[in-house]
Amino acid sequence: MPQVLEFKLPDLGEGLTEAEIVRWLVEVGDVVAIDQPVVEVETAKAMVEVPCPYGGVVTARFGDEGTELPVGAPLLTVAVGSSVEPGGDGSVAESATESSGSGNVLVGYGTGAPPVRRRRVRPEGLKAAVTAPAAPVVPETAAPETAAPETAAPETEPASVPGPVAVVSPLVRRLARQHDLDLRRLAGSGPDGLILRADVESAIRSAAEATAPEAVAARTAVSSAGERVALRGVRGAVADKLARSRREIPDATCWVDADATELMAARAAMNSVAGSGTPKVSVLALLARICTAALARHPELNSTVDQEAREIVRLPQVHLGFAAQTDRGLVVPVVRDAHARTTESIGAEIARLTEAARTGTLTPAELTGGTFTLNNYGVFGVDGSTPIINHPEAAMLGVGRIVPKPWVYEGQLAVRQVVQLSLTFDHRVCDGGTAGGFLRYVADCVERPALLLRSL
Known part of the structure; x- marks a missing residue:
């Protein structure tokens, strides 16, 4: 039986x-x-x-x-x-x-x-x-x-x-x-x-x-x-994490406009000399590589806070998260060991994780363990934002859309490709001088990509 x-x-x-x-x-x-x-x-x-x-x-x-x-x-x-x-x-x-x-x-x-x-x-x-x-x-x-x-x-x-x-x-x-x-x-x-x-x-x-x-x-x-929508699944997890971030992290935001014309030209040059079948270098991959170079100069922002021990824990590896909007909600896949990767390697991993996010096949391990997040909200057609930090990280770089705008270039008014960059940071891990130094270095690399050669 x-x-x-x-x-x-x-x-x-x-x-x-x-x-x-x-x-x-x-x-x-x-x-x-x-x-x-x-x-x-x-x-x-x-x-x-x-x-x-x-x-x-x-x-x-x-x-x-x-x-x-x-x-x-x-x-x-x-x-x-x-x-x-x-x-x-x-x-x-x-x-x-x-x-x-x-x-x-x-x-x-x-x-x-x-x-x-x-x-x-x-x-x-x-x-x-x-x-x-x-x-x-x-x-x-x-x-x-x-x-x-x-x-x-x-x-x-x-x-x-x-x-x-x-x-x-x-x-x-x-x-x-x-x-x-x-x-x-x-x-x-x-x-x-x-x-x-x-x-x-x-x-x-x-x-x-x-x-x-x-x-x-x-x-x-x-x-x-009125209609009631249950906060569960991905939406519920995002709500809990953002609420915890707001409760625990005293965050502050600073921002700067940057001339991205040379960055876009450098990207076009990279892709023009790539062989057939070679994946194109994305703007997000370039910005991710700039972030890893900036974090090497300002490691305070690649850290977390142990609230019970009242200690700042500076992390040796950069596991770079990037925000990805899907039909199931906002997820943050993580590029492991981004500090040890080339721009091409970072781009390939971002492409792989993005596809997995769209199909809903990301594993729990690919969604956890991030130490710093890059948020490209420019894809939604907006210029700026003050994003909430992805707890328990200490900072997030936000990137607005890159659009032609009037800009003073070499003393003359010109139309240039301009982007707004914003950095939201945990004020417990550093003060405004460190945060400003990080953001200024990122903006300088966007305006003059050759600066990256010094850290490669």
């Missing part, structure tokens, strides 16, 4: 304590193999596919898409050993696994477990298989709102229990899935409690009648009180 095992949301590392269900990759009744991804979740740092360490038939899922679960909460239950699932021809497929699971919970960890064996059994044999007790595991940490669907069933219906579902027809399962109906809450009218299509259609009608007044009331509440 099958044994029903519970798979809980694993610890995804980097101190993460919760994750939001973005998309289920399996349905109740599906057969899963060991280490097959079963759900896609969004943490405060990245999107992650979570594999199940058990092979068998999915008997229950806990949480709808959009539900936020804490680490250790049940994700799903799987019937392991001898279990049943409906076949496409009306027969039943019996699957068996020789291992109860791999114990792995992270993507990419293979197990070498033997493949699932499948054989066909006659429908008459289903009755005993689906009605026999399966020693279900009752989740200990499942929250009431995630252990059952949002649509409440009538009081006369049985409570939902994990385990094999008495359903033969694939059509019945598909109909239930389309209407978010939990088959374990239904009492089947067929022989030995078998759930029929008529049972599902009746439950769908009852649910629609029960929720109609609630839907009207909900729409009325939204229109009168």
Whole structure:
């Protein structure tokens, strides 16, 4: 007989304590193999596919898409050993696994477990298989709102229990899935409690009648009180971090306009002599290289504050973060050891991380550990900003758009490519003289890129 095992949301590392269900990759009744991804979740740092360490038939899922679960909460239950699932021809497929699971919970960890064996059994044999007790595991940490669907069933219906579902027809399962109906809450009218299509259609009608007044009331509440958007996932993580930064860091901002005409000309020259297939040097890569040179001269800004010890910790490596806007919100990927990279290497890593940010495949390690952040808000068509420091860092350089403006050049009024640079810094780690010296060096390198040759 099958044994029903519970798979809980694993610890995804980097101190993460919760994750939001973005998309289920399996349905109740599906057969899963060991280490097959079963759900896609969004943490405060990245999107992650979570594999199940058990092979068998999915008997229950806990949480709808959009539900936020804490680490250790049940994700799903799987019937392991001898279990049943409906076949496409009306027969039943019996699957068996020789291992109860791999114990792995992270993507990419293979197990070498033997493949699932499948054989066909006659429908008459289903009755005993689906009605026999399966020693279900009752989740200990499942929250009431995630252990059952949002649509409440009538009081006369049985409570939902994990385990094999008495359903033969694939059509019945598909109909239930389309209407978010939990088959374990239904009492089947067929022989030995078998759930029929008529049972599902009746439950769908009852649910629609029960929720109609609630839907009207909900729409009325939204229109009168305004729409409420939950602060969770990436948006919630950003909100928490920015609020902490404002609470803990006494920040100040200084800014300067710089003539970027020579920097743009140098970039054009670099790209004109590059061979075919060689990636173009971006403005962001040049500014990043300028930042690493400036931090070498002013290491106070590549530091953090240990509040409990009341100490400033100056960091030996520059792990350069850069702000990237994505469909999922603002993220800050980190270029590791930027101080030891060339402009070309920094540019290649920025391109790689930017693409990963757009596709939602950044790992938690690629989003943590930054020591200084570069924020190019000029891509939004604005000139200046006073950005909030990316806690626990000590400074952030902001870059506005580069646009033609009137400028006094060599004593004459001319049209030059001008950019506004701003530096927001933690006033605990340095005073205005150090911050001004850092920003002035950055501006000088933008205006005269040849200055960089001294530090290369």
